Amino acid sequence: MRSKPFLFEIGVEELPASYLAPYAEQLARIFTEECAQARLAVTKMTTAWTPRRLVLYCEKLAERQPVTEDEVKGPPVSIAFHNGIPSRAAEAFAAKVGQTLDQLERRVIAGKEYLVARVMRGGAKALDLLPSLLVRVIRKLRAPKTMRWDDKPTVFARPIRWLVALYGARVVPLDLDGLHAGRLTRGHRFLSPGVISLRKADYDALRDRLYRAHVILEAEEREREIERQLVAHGARPDRIDRTLVRLCANLVEWPSVVRGQFPQEMLELPEVVLVTALKKHQHSFCLYDDTGNLCAGFLAVANNDLRDEELIRSGYERVVVARLADARFFWNEDRAKKLADRVDALKKVVFQEKLGTYYEKSHRVRCLAEYLATLIGRDDLKPVVSRAATLARADLTTAMVFEFPELQGTMGRIYARVVDGEPEEVSAAIEEMYQPRGAEDALPSTVAGAVLSVADKIDTLVGCCAVGLGPTGSADPYALRRQALGLLRIIVAQGWHFSLADLISTALKGYHAPQPDSVAQQVQQLLHGRMETLLRDEGVRYDVINAVIAPGWNDASRVVATARALMKLLPTPEFQRACTVVERCHNITRDAEETPEDVRPELFTHEQENILWTHWHTVHSELQRARAAGDIPAAVALLAGEFHNTLHTFFDQVLVMEEDARLRRNRLALVRAIRTGVCQELADLARIVFEGEENARRK
Amino acid sequence: MSVARPTLQRIIMQLQEYWGNLGCVIAQPYDEEVGAGTFHTATFFGVLGPAPWRVAYVQPSRRPADGRYGENPNRLYQHHQFQVIVKPSPADAQDLYLESLRALGIDTRHHDIRFEEDDWESPTLGATGLGWQVLCDGTEITQFTYFQQMAGYELSPVSVEYTYGLERIAAFIQGVDHVMDVEWVEGVTYGQLRKRFEYELSVYSFSGADLSRHWQLFNCAEEECRAALAARLVLPAYEWLMKCSHWFNVLDARGAISVTERTGYIARIRSMARECASLYLDGSTGQGANL
Numbered sequence: 001m002r003s004k005p006f007l008f009e010i011g012v013e014e015l016p017a018s019y020l021a022p023y024a025e026q027l028a029r030i031f032t033e034e035c036a037q038a039r040l041a042v043t044k045m046t047t048a049w050t051p052r053r054l055v056l057y058c059e060k061l062a063e064r065q066p067v068t069e070d071e072v073k074g075p076p077v078s079i080a081f082h083n084g085i086p087s088r089a090a091e092a093f094a095a096k097v098g099q100t101l102d103q104l105e106r107r108v109i110a111g112k113e114y115l116v117a118r119v120m121r122g123g124a125k126a127l128d129l130l131p132s133l134l135v136r137v138i139r140k141l142r143a144p145k146t147m148r149w150d151d152k153p154t155v156f157a158r159p160i161r162w163l164v165a166l167y168g169a170r171v172v173p174l175d176l177d178g179l180h181a182g183r184l185t186r187g188h189r190f191l192s193p194g195v196i197s198l199r200k201a202d203y204d205a206l207r208d209r210l211y212r213a214h215v216i217l218e219a220e221e222r223e224r225e226i227e228r229q230l231v232a233h234g235a236r237p238d239r240i241d242r243t244l245v246r247l248c249a250n251l252v253e254w255p256s257v258v259r260g261q262f263p264q265e266m267l268e269l270p271e272v273v274l275v276t277a278l279k280k281h282q283h284s285f286c287l288y289d290d291t292g293n294l295c296a297g298f299l300a301v302a303n304n305d306l307r308d309e310e311l312i313r314s315g316y317e318r319v320v321v322a323r324l325a326d327a328r329f330f331w332n333e334d335r336a337k338k339l340a341d342r343v344d345a346l347k348k349v350v351f352q353e354k355l356g357t358y359y360e361k362s363h364r365v366r367c368l369a370e371y372l373a374t375l376i377g378r379d380d381l382k383p384v385v386s387r388a389a390t391l392a393r394a395d396l397t398t399a400m401v402f403e404f405p406e407l408q409g410t411m412g413r414i415y416a417r418v419v420d421g422e423p424e425e426v427s428a429a430i431e432e433m434y435q436p437r438g439a440e441d442a443l444p445s446t447v448a449g450a451v452l453s454v455a456d457k458i459d460t461l462v463g464c465c466a467v468g469l470g471p472t473g474s475a476d477p478y479a480l481r482r483q484a485l486g487l488l489r490i491i492v493a494q495g496w497h498f499s500l501a502d503l504i505s506t507a508l509k510g511y512h513a514p515q516p517d518s519v520a521q522q523v524q525q526l527l528h529g530r531m532e533t534l535l536r537d538e539g540v541r542y543d544v545i546n547a548v549i550a551p552g553w554n555d556a557s558r559v560v561a562t563a564r565a566l567m568k569l570l571p572t573p574e575f576q577r578a579c580t581v582v583e584r585c586h587n588i589t590r591d592a593e594e595t596p597e598d599v600r601p602e603l604f605t606h607e608q609e610n611i612l613w614t615h616w617h618t619v620h621s622e623l624q625r626a627r628a629a630g631d632i633p634a635a636v637a638l639l640a641g642e643f644h645n646t647l648h649t650f651f652d653q654v655l656v657m658e659e660d661a662r663l664r665r666n667r668l669a670l671v672r673a674i675r676t677g678v679c680q681e682l683a684d685l686a687r688i689v690f691e692g693e694e695n696a697r698r699k
Numbered sequence: 700m701s702v703a704r705p706t707l708q709r710i711i712m713q714l715q716e717y718w719g720n721l722g723c724v725i726a727q728p729y730d731e732e733v734g735a736g737t738f739h740t741a742t743f744f745g746v747l748g749p750a751p752w753r754v755a756y757v758q759p760s761r762r763p764a765d766g767r768y769g770e771n772p773n774r775l776y777q778h779h780q781f782q783v784i785v786k787p788s789p790a791d792a793q794d795l796y797l798e799s800l801r802a803l804g805i806d807t808r809h810h811d812i813r814f815e816e817d818d819w820e821s822p823t824l825g826a827t828g829l830g831w832q833v834l835c836d837g838t839e840i841t842q843f844t845y846f847q848q849m850a851g852y853e854l855s856p857v858s859v860e861y862t863y864g865l866e867r868i869a870a871f872i873q874g875v876d877h878v879m880d881v882e883w884v885e886g887v888t889y890g891q892l893r894k895r896f897e898y899e900l901s902v903y904s905f906s907g908a909d910l911s912r913h914w915q916l917f918n919c920a921e922e923e924c925r926a927a928l929a930a931r932l933v934l935p936a937y938e939w940l941m942k943c944s945h946w947f948n949v950l951d952a953r954g955a956i957s958v959t960e961r962t963g964y965i966a967r968i969r970s971m972a973r974e975c976a977s978l979y980l981d982g983s984t985g986q987g988a989n990l
Contacts, residue, residue, distance in 0.1 A: 013814065014814035017816065148857050149788055149845050150856060151856035151857070157829075191808070303811055311806075312811050315810070316811075316837045318838070348954075
């Protein structure tokens with residue numbers, strides 16, 4: 001199949017940095033789908049982007065669709081002809097396939113004779129298919145926020161101003177609401193104004209031409225260039241903020257690093273404030289000396305070639321100095337008042353319209369934190385968590401947090417320490433209450449911080465669910481799923497064993513929910529879902545997740561510990577033997593009738609019944625001991641050992657499905673007791689699927 | 700054109716000349732207290748409906764909460780916006796804007812000019828737009844917005860709004876760090892002309908303004924707006940809306956409006972805006988009515 005290279009560029013007014021990579025990913029995916037749909041073969045596709053362009057290139061795009069001969073089925077011959085005269089059905093079919101009646105053939109299909117037509121399909125030219133295909137691709141690209149512009153109906157994240165579409169050396173005649181594709185691209189807006197004419201679809205040539213026009217086409221290349229320059233200007237390679245590098249690379253086409261200074265006295269500001277002010281608000285990098293301390297300088301990434309470096313530097317310095325001067329003003333203002341004296345002001349800060357103020361929330365969290373301290377057997381922590389809970393939100397009323405909201409908690413810790421003179425454990429807990437802030441973020445490092453964080457999160461979860469703000473489908477406006485996951489991660493990391501249901505019902509007491517039971521249920525579902533997420537993220541197999549969650553997931557630490565242990569035991573023969581114990585019990589009772597819960601030994605008629613029942617009693621209490629000790633391998637060994645044989649002997653010698661209903665039901669009750677006992681003390685091992693077994697089990 | 704460093708006065712004249720030459724009506728500031736140039740009838744009504752429209756004007760804009768007694772280097776109770784509306788937005792919207800910077804003597808080749816994502820909305824006017832803040836060496840000098848909605852109406856065609864922060868631009872061009880040191884015209888500083896105003900209005904809005912009277916004013920203005928709307932008098936109704944909005948801002952600066960109440964008051968102003976726009980679109984007779 002003959003093919004040619006294809007080059008496509010969507011030229012835009014500056015796109016938001018965060019949209020670029022997702023747009024490029026969609027462009028490749030949707031283009032591939034559309035080509036598959038249009039039966040055009042594509043190979044070796046690549047994408048690239050800058051703030052002003054999205055580029056797609058493929059080395060080979062088939063010139064034509066493949067030609068295939070298809071058979072189209074028409075009416076049955078019995079309907080197509082009456083006494084040898086063609087009916088209207090026959091004529092209509094011939095017209096539909098564009099053939100004459102004598103070109104049609106006859107064929108027997110499923111015992112009946114039909115008219116059929118042989119039709120050649122495909123063969124359309126890429127150049128004819130591409131214009132509408134590309135318009136569809138553009139219309140299918142999605143972004144978080146889109147707009148219209150001028151008097152056009154087109155919708156995109158920012159106005160599209162030019163299109164390049166070259167197939168080989170030819171322009172694809174594409175018309176997007178009056179914007180025609182051509183061969184003209186553009187270089188850097190300021191450094192190389194004017195257009196660049198491309199002779200043919202050639203990615204390397206495009207990249208070179210753009211480079212000469214002050215555009216580095218590939219984001220990774222711009223990132224490398226930024227890092228190289230940062231280091232050349234004195235940044236320590238180990239302290240370079242890669243996320244910021246990636247952001248800057250998506251803000252410029254021709255990155256040039258400028259080094260600026262600010263007055264030494266600004267270093268009196270807490271490091272986190274300096275870093276935030278420079279990074280978040282100026283996209284600038286901090287500089288560190290050899291001992292790891294901040295220097296009174298910064299590095300900014302300009303979209304320029306710095307022919308007049310001094311001009312740009314002095315501009316950046318003025319902005320940075322003004323920002324830092326503001327921050328220093330806030331720092332001085334805020335320190336004039338203790339956090340403790342700010343608590344009352346929280347009565348005016350709304351947490352959530354239907355859930356009252358932060359003052360009220362702080363009170364609830366304090367009660368929950370004290371309750372939790374008792375629950376984990378750490379009554380000694382009560383004074384610390386109580387104090388921390390009281391002060392924890394007070395930094396919301398400081399000027400610094402008003403200006404830099406991302407510093408809430410962090411400023412609380414700093415102010416608690418330097419202004420209020422609180423002990424380190426209290427101030428640390430204030431900051432750690434917010435952890436983990438995301439899936440990647442660290443968990444609280446102190447127990448008091450962990451207690452506070454769990455208390456705060458359960459209060460938010462319960463409160464939001466109580467007023468109907470719980471997550472639905474993909475909508476989770478209060479990020480409750482993230483908070484639920486954070487809560488579970490903390491409990492597991494701390495190895496706390498307590499009942500989540502109790503925690504939920506205690507948290508519910510802080511609210512006056514009209515239907516506490518349904519709220520509790522909603523929160524439980526939320527946590528249940530996150531528990532599965534947590535296990536999946538750890539690489540736990542789906543059947544193991546089901547097995548460990550089946551007996552209940554109220555004790556999160558136990559569930560996770562069991563899952564981890566089972567994953568390790570999975571390949572061992574002992575584990576497989578242990579599973580067969582439960583499986584045999586499961587298989588025989590699965591479809592059997594209801595039975596009373598209690599086993600009545602006086603109804604035993606076979607000695608193996610007695611043996612099994614006695615043995616199970618021993619094993620059951622040993623399982624309970626193993627559970628209390630958290631010794632999963634011991635529990636598995638118990639089932640795989642002598643008990644395994646006892647059970648099999650029982651099944652070999654005793655007919656469970658005995659005709660006498662009383663005996664039968666008693667035997668079923670015995671087997672059920674074992675199955676539920678193992679499930680409660682360990683996991684529902686019947687859910688474990690072994691390789692090659694899947695089909696056999698389904699029978 | 701003079702190479703001497705441009706005064707604030709000259710910057711205004713240059714922008715007027717530049718946009719005037721591009722077919723903009725050079726309008727005058729609206730004589731009501733407004734928070735932004737967007738409130739001017741030339742923008743609010745001008746962007747509604749299908750008729751092409753180009754206008755430019757200076758609009759003194761009051762933000763009572765930003766008052767700093769004339770002390771802060773760049774925050775002001777009242778600053779000056781140079782507002783431009785081009786409807787429909789032209790294909791070279793960015794180039795037209797950049798050319799205006801060059802007209803002001805800003806060398807776009809050697810400075811670091813950026814268009815950084817900034818989505819704009821005015822909940823009181825029911826207006827939204829997408830665009831950028833334009834940064835020059837890290838300083839924000841202009842808000843550049845493609846209006847998508849006004850008074851809740853989807854706009855078609857789309858207008859582009861350029862809002863130049865005149866004080867910021869002047870301080871940037873003149874290389875001064877404090878707005879009060881900006882040269883308004885040779886020999887006269889911004890501070891000489893504006894400091895007393897900044898000081899007194901800051902004092903007034905943070906401690907002078909009588910809150911209960913302002914609540915009354917707000918409620919009276921709303922009633923007047925409703926009455927004018929009932930009489931199908933769009934522009935008088937809209938003027939009362941502007942007053943509502945200003946008094947809301949005064950109350951807000953005093954922290955007299957709780958977060959919950961806030962939403963309610965904003966919704967009340969937005970509903971007035973919606974009705975003004977709907978009445979205007981009903982009987983629109985073309986651009987003559989915009990001013």
